[in-house]
Amino acid sequence: MNINPIxxxxxxxxxxxxxxxxxxxxxxxxxxxxxxxxxxxxxxxxVGSGTAKQGKxxxxxxxxxxxxxxxARTPATPPKCHTDSISLTRNQGKxxxxxxxxxxxxxxxxxxxxxxxxxLLTHYLMMKNDSAKANKRKELxxxxxxxxxxxxxxxxxFNAKKIPFTSKPDSSFTFIDLFAGIGxxxxxxxxxxxxxxxxxxxxxxxxxxxxxxxxxxPFGDITKEETKALIPEHFDVLCAGFPCQPFxxxxxxxxxEDTRGTLFYHIAxxxxxxxxxxxxxxxxxxxxxxxxxxxxxxxLKTITSMGYKCNISSELIENGSLQKLKTEAAKxxxxxxxxxxxxxxxRIYIVLWREDVAIENFLYPIPQKKKVSVGSILxxxxxxxxxxxxxxxxxxxxxxxxxxxxxNGFGYCLFNSESPYTxxxxxxxxxxxxxxxIEQIGKNPRKxxxxxxxxxxxxxxxxxxxxxDTKAYQQFGNSVAVPVVQLxxxxxxxxxxxx
Numbered sequence: 385m386n387i388n389p390i391x392x393x394x395x396x397x398x399x400x401x402x403x404x405x406x407x408x409x410x411x412x413x414x415x416x417x418x419x420x421x422x423x424x425x426x427x428x429x430x431v432g433s434g435t436a437k438q439g440k441x442x443x444x445x446x447x448x449x450x451x452x453x454x455x456a457r458t459p460a461t462p463p464k465c466h467t468d469s470i471s472l473t474r475n476q477g478k479x480x481x482x483x484x485x486x487x488x489x490x491x492x493x494x495x496x497x498x499x500x501x502x503x504l505l506t507h508y509l510m511m512k513n514d515s516a517k518a519n520k521r522k523e524l525x526x527x528x529x530x531x532x533x534x535x536x537x538x539x540x541x542f543n544a545k546k547i548p549f550t551s552k553p554d555s556s557f558t559f560i561d562l563f564a565g566i567g568x569x570x571x572x573x574x575x576x577x578x579x580x581x582x583x584x585x586x587x588x589x590x591x592x593x594x595x596x597x598x599x600x601x602p603f604g605d606i607t608k609e610e611t612k613a614l615i616p617e618h619f620d621v622l623c624a625g626f627p628c629q630p631f632x633x634x635x636x637x638x639x640x641e642d643t644r645g646t647l648f649y650h651i652a653x654x655x656x657x658x659x660x661x662x663x664x665x666x667x668x669x670x671x672x673x674x675x676x677x678x679x680x681x682x683x684l685k686t687i688t689s690m691g692y693k694c695n696i697s698s699e700l701i702e703n704g705s706l707q708k709l710k711t712e713a714a715k716x717x718x719x720x721x722x723x724x725x726x727x728x729x730x731r732i733y734i735v736l737w738r739e740d741v742a743i744e745n746f747l748y749p750i751p752q753k754k755k756v757s758v759g760s761i762l763x764x765x766x767x768x769x770x771x772x773x774x775x776x777x778x779x780x781x782x783x784x785x786x787x788x789x790x791x792n793g794f795g796y797c798l799f800n801s802e803s804p805y806t807x808x809x810x811x812x813x814x815x816x817x818x819x820x821x822i823e824q825i826g827k828n829p830r831k832x833x834x835x836x837x838x839x840x841x842x843x844x845x846x847x848x849x850x851x852x853d854t855k856a857y858q859q860f861g862n863s864v865a866v867p868v869v870q871l872x873x874x875x876x877x878x879x880x881x882x883x
Contacts, residue, residue: 489502492534505601552574558618558620559622560621561602562583563624563627576877624664677710677713692737723867725865726803733748759800772828799822814858
């Protein structure tokens with residue numbers, strides 16, 4: 385989900401504490417790989433060795449520092465932090481030249497120029513066979529000029545099509561998937577008995593991955609009124625890995641109007657109209673500190689003013705100190721490494737419920753004591769195409785030396801199969817892989833494969849991965865960690881929806 389980055393991101397701040405301690409919102413020092421057998425190409429200690437070290441010369445937790453500086457989840461142009469433009473993968477850049485996978489449905493849709501016809505048809509096809517589906521069929525014919533015989537042909541086509549991930553026949557609640565990406569929220573909610581009744585994502589490559597796995601093309605630009613008008617009147621949960629942006633009118637006390645001009649505004653509008661029972665939002669931890677706490681205050685204040693509650697009291701949201709608010713908001717941060725995923729990925733998970741639901745506080749899933757390691761997500765046989773070039777490896781080492789001399793500690797991050805977890809994978813991983821490199825004996829380090837990137841985010845083995853390595857890295861780096869979202873979703877069902 386590509387969005388515009390917040391303007392205040394500056395490279396000098398991005399690199400400030402990399403390799404040291406993540407001090408944002410009470411962060412922790414990265415516990416890195418136990419000393420393994422370093423490769424023959426691994427530089428000596430102090431220059432970025434494969435041996436684990438603590439303290440200011442330890443290997444970097446790159447994204448922890450980046451996210452503390454910029455809370456935009458998906459910058460359209462990732463920050464240029466000593467990247468290398470060498471192409472390392474087989475399929476980079478080839479995605480746009482191929483026919484879109486969902487165009488296999490072209491024969492079934494009216495050629496009216498409506499860019500949402502694919503979404504309209506697939507949303508209908510994925511509905512349960514009930515009166516709502518019958519009404520939707522009638523709407524497609526009367527309002528959107530679909531031919532009845534073509535709809536029947538599309539149904540026959542879909543009946544023969546194998547769709548990897550669908551909702552359970554006995555689904556017990558409904559949800560919408562905004563800023564859907566490749567459907568991390570959808571996987572989690574469906575696993576807990578949910579049925580997706582609307583999805584939205586503007587990035588076309590992500591739409592294709594979504595269609596490949598869920599049989600549904602998401603609607604496009606959610607900022608358009610005509611798109612929002614297609615959302616079903618009733619649903620139980622709004623899910624969104626929403627982009628965070630500063631609010632230029634913060635403090636003017638205009639309610640929802642304080643957020644106008646941001647993508648969050650459209651989430652607020654949808655909530656104000658539809659009033660679902662629960663709201664489930666995910667963002668980078670930097671949302672808490674953005675604009676010194678004003679951003680998280682406006683987000684919570686906007687939603688709670690519509691008749692919702694969360695674990696932070698209304699009094700604190702409305703009138704409390706920003707420091708106290710940030711302290712309480714930090715309690716909503718969960719890291720993937722504590723929930724069975726070997727990745728240090730701290731994210732804020734905001735759960736809100738309508739005030740008519742009889743609960744006082746939402747109990748987040750407790751951290752699991754399950755021991756995991758990076759080896760659990762690695763493939764056994766990996767092509768040499770993922771081994772970084774001599775030129776890139778030399779550049780990584782040179783930059784580490786230069787930056788250590790400057791005292792900022794920036795460099796690559798090196799892990800092995802025994803490492804307890806990696807640093808955060810990001811959308812920019814396709815550039816040079818510097819935030820997560822895997823040791824190899826007798827070779828230069830390598831990047832994760834796209835399958836390993838999917839594993840690192842907890843996607844199932846049967847998840848269909850984009851053919852383009854570049855798109856795969858962007859999409860998995862931009863996704864939620866599915867196991868964490870699934871555990872939180874499970875508690876939403878138990879504590880809110882079943883009340």
